[in-house]
Amino acid sequence: MVAGAAAVSTLRIADDCLVLSHRLAQWSSWAPTLEDDIALTNIALDLLGQARAMYARTAELDGTGRSEDDYAFMRDERAFVNCLLVEQENGDFATTILRQLLCSTYQLAQWQALTTSTDGQVAAIAAKAVKETEYHRDHATDWTLRLGDGTDESHQRMESALAALWPFTAELFESDDVSRDAAGLGVGPDPEDLRAAWDAYITRVLDDATLVVPKVSWKPTGGRQGLHTEAFGYMLAEMQHLHRSFPGVTW
Amino acid sequence: MRSNGPIERDLAGSAVSGGDAGGAVGDAREAEFQALIEADQRIEPRDWMPDAYRKTLIRQIAQHAHSEIIGMQPEGNWITRAPSLRRKAILMAKVQDEAGHGLYLYCAAETLGVDRSELIDLLHQGRQKYSSIFNYPTLTYADVGAIGWLVDGAAITNQIPLCRCSFGPYARAMVRVCKEESFHQRQGFELLYALSHGTPEQHEMAQDAVNRWWWPSLEMLGPPDTESTHSAQSMAWGIKRFSNDELRQRFVDMVAPQAVVLDLVPPDPALRWNEERGHYDFGPCDFEELRRVVSGDGPCNRQRAAHHLKAHEDGAWVRAAAAAYAAKHAASAAA
Numbered sequence: 215m216v217a218g219a220a221a222v223s224t225l226r227i228a229d230d231c232l233v234l235s236h237r238l239a240q241w242s243s244w245a246p247t248l249e250d251d252i253a254l255t256n257i258a259l260d261l262l263g264q265a266r267a268m269y270a271r272t273a274e275l276d277g278t279g280r281s282e283d284d285y286a287f288m289r290d291e292r293a294f295v296n297c298l299l300v301e302q303e304n305g306d307f308a309t310t311i312l313r314q315l316l317c318s319t320y321q322l323a324q325w326q327a328l329t330t331s332t333d334g335q336v337a338a339i340a341a342k343a344v345k346e347t348e349y350h351r352d353h354a355t356d357w358t359l360r361l362g363d364g365t366d367e368s369h370q371r372m373e374s375a376l377a378a379l380w381p382f383t384a385e386l387f388e389s390d391d392v393s394r395d396a397a398g399l400g401v402g403p404d405p406e407d408l409r410a411a412w413d414a415y416i417t418r419v420l421d422d423a424t425l426v427v428p429k430v431s432w433k434p435t436g437g438r439q440g441l442h443t444e445a446f447g448y449m450l451a452e453m454q455h456l457h458r459s460f461p462g463v464t465w
Numbered sequence: 466m467r468s469n470g471p472i473e474r475d476l477a478g479s480a481v482s483g484g485d486a487g488g489a490v491g492d493a494r495e496a497e498f499q500a501l502i503e504a505d506q507r508i509e510p511r512d513w514m515p516d517a518y519r520k521t522l523i524r525q526i527a528q529h530a531h532s533e534i535i536g537m538q539p540e541g542n543w544i545t546r547a548p549s550l551r552r553k554a555i556l557m558a559k560v561q562d563e564a565g566h567g568l569y570l571y572c573a574a575e576t577l578g579v580d581r582s583e584l585i586d587l588l589h590q591g592r593q594k595y596s597s598i599f600n601y602p603t604l605t606y607a608d609v610g611a612i613g614w615l616v617d618g619a620a621i622t623n624q625i626p627l628c629r630c631s632f633g634p635y636a637r638a639m640v641r642v643c644k645e646e647s648f649h650q651r652q653g654f655e656l657l658y659a660l661s662h663g664t665p666e667q668h669e670m671a672q673d674a675v676n677r678w679w680w681p682s683l684e685m686l687g688p689p690d691t692e693s694t695h696s697a698q699s700m701a702w703g704i705k706r707f708s709n710d711e712l713r714q715r716f717v718d719m720v721a722p723q724a725v726v727l728d729l730v731p732p733d734p735a736l737r738w739n740e741e742r743g744h745y746d747f748g749p750c751d752f753e754e755l756r757r758v759v760s761g762d763g764p765c766n767r768q769r770a771a772h773h774l775k776a777h778e779d780g781a782w783v784r785a786a787a788a789a790y791a792a793k794h795a796a797s798a799a800a
C-alpha cells in the first residue's frame with residue numbers, strides 16, 4: 215500500500231481542475247464571440263469550484279489541514295500532480311476546444327465513476343460535477359464539429375491541434391501504485407478503466423468532425439510525479455506571485 | 466446579416482433634436498408617441514418612434530454595451546493573479562457578468578434595427594465610444610475593490626433611473642443588470658474593507674486605489690449640466706431622468722459615508738456634510754481631464770481598443786467556421 219494513496223488521488227483530480235480552470239480563465243475578454251467568452255468562463259468557474267471542493271477533501275485525507283490556498287499558491291511545480299494535458303498552453307481557439315474535448319470527456323468518465331466512491335464526500339462532489347462536466351463536454355463537442363467540419367482553415371487548425379495535443383492523452387490512462395491502491399480502497403477508478411468509454415466517445419466525435427487521429431509514437435508523461443512542461447512554471451509564477459508577496463495575510 | 470442603410474450612417478452621429486415625421490399622418494403618430502411618453506408608458510420596438518429618438522437610443526445603448534465589454538479588460542487583468550481562490554472565483558464571476566450585460570444590451574439595441582456586428586465595427590472605427598473610466602489602468606489588486614465600490618457604484622447610480630427608461634427593452638435590460646451590479650458593488654466594498662482592515666501594507670494599497678479611482682468615478686457620470694449636449698432632449702423623451710450633476714450628487718451622498726466605514730479617505734479636502742443642503746459638498750471635478758480621456762488620450766485608450774480589435778480579428782476564422790457549418794447543415798437538412 216502507498217501511504218496516503220487516497221489523498222494523492224484526490225489531489226491529482228484537484229490539480230487537474232485548478233490548472234485547466236486557470237488556462238480557460240486566460241480566455242476572458244479574448245474569446246471569438248461574447249457567448250463563448252461567457253461559456254469558457256462558466257466552465258472555468260465550474261472547474262475552480264471542483265478544485266476547491268477536492269482540495270478541502272484532500273486536506274482531511276492527508277491530515278495536514280492545509281487550506282485550499284496552501285495547495286494552490288504555496289506549492290512549487292514539482293509538487294503539482296496534474297496531468298500534462300491540462301497545463302498545455304491555450305494556443306488558438308481550436309487548440310483550446312480540442313483540449314477541452316479531450317479533458318472533459320476524461321473528466322466526465324472519472325466523475326461518473328467517482329459517484330460510487332466509498333468516500334462519501336468524494337461521491338457527493340462527483341454527483342454535482344457530473345452535471346457540470348456533461349455541459350463542458352457538450353460545449354467542446356459542438357465546437358469540435360463546427361471547426362472540424364467548418365471551413366478549410368478551421369479544419370486545418372483542428373488537425374494541427376490534434377497533432378499537438380494527442381500525444382498527451384496517453385498519460386491520462388496510466389495506472390501506478392497510487393491509482394491502483396486508491397482503486398483497491400474503492401475511493402476512485404483506476405485510470406486504465408476509463409479508457410474504453412473515452413475512446414468510444416472521442417472516436418465518434420472526431421469522426422463526425424471529419425478529423426483523423428494522428429499516428430504518434432511520442433507519449434510524454436510525468437505530470438502525476440510532478441514532472442511538468444516548461445510552460446507550466448510560467449503559469450504558476452503568474453498565478454502565485456501576489457499571494458506569495460504578502461505572506462500570511464487575509465484577502 | 467449586415468445592413469448598410471441610412472441608419473448605419475447616422476449611428477455614430479449624435480442625437481438630432483426633435484422628431485421628423487412629416488405631414489398629418491406623421492403629426493398624429495408623433496402626438497401618440499408624445500402622449501405615451503407623457504403618460505410614462507413604455508415605447509416598444511414595434512411602436513412608431515421619431516427617428517431622432519431611435520438614433521439617440523441606439524447611440525446610448527451601444528455605448529453602454531461597449532462599456533460593459535471594454536470594462537472586462539481592466540479587472541480581467543487580475544484574474545490570473547488573484548491572491549486567493551475565493552477572490553479568483555468572485556472576480557471571474559464578476560467579469561463574466563459584465564460580458565452578460567454587454568450581451569443583454571446588444572440585444573436591446575438590435576430591437577431597434579441594427580445588429581451587433583455593425584455596432585462593434587463602429588466601436589473599432591472609433592465612431593462609437595465607451596465609458597471613459599475603463600481607460601485607466603489597474604495597478605494593484607486593490608483596484609479590483611475600488612472599481613467594484615466606486616465604478617460599479619457610479620454605474621448603479623446611473624442605471625437605477627434607467628430601469629424606468631421610456632424604451633421598454635432598455636428598461637428591462639437595466640432591471641436585470643442592476644440586480645447583478647449590486648453584487649458587484651458589494652464585493653468591491655468587501656474587498657476594500659478586508660484590505661483596509663488588514664496589514665498596514667494592505668491598507669496603503671486600498672488607500673492608493675481609492676486615491677486613483679475616486680475622481681475618475683465622479684467624472685464618469687458625465688460633463689457638468691452646463692456643458693451636457695444631449696441631456697435636455699433625453700430628459701424630454703424619458704430616456705434620462707436626472708441630470709449628470711444630480712447623479713453625481715447622489716453618488717457622492719452614497720459613497721461618502723461608506724468611505725468612513727471603510728476607514729479610507731477620499732482624495733477631496735472639500736468633501737464634507739452640508740447640514741443646510743442635506744447633501745455632501747465636494748470639490749470640483751477636473752473635466753478637462755475627462756475631455757482628454759474621452760477624446761482618446763487617457764492612459765489606456767489605445768491599449769483597450771487594440772485588445773478588443775485583436776480579439777475580434779483573431780476570432781474571425783471561428784465565426785466563419787460556425788457560419789459555414791450552419792450553412793452546410795441547413796442545406797443538408799433541406800435536401
Ligand SMILES: [Fe+2]
Nearest residue numbers: 533562563566
Ligand atoms: Fe455591468
Ligand SMILES: [Fe+2]
Nearest residue numbers: 563617646649
Ligand atoms: Fe458591474
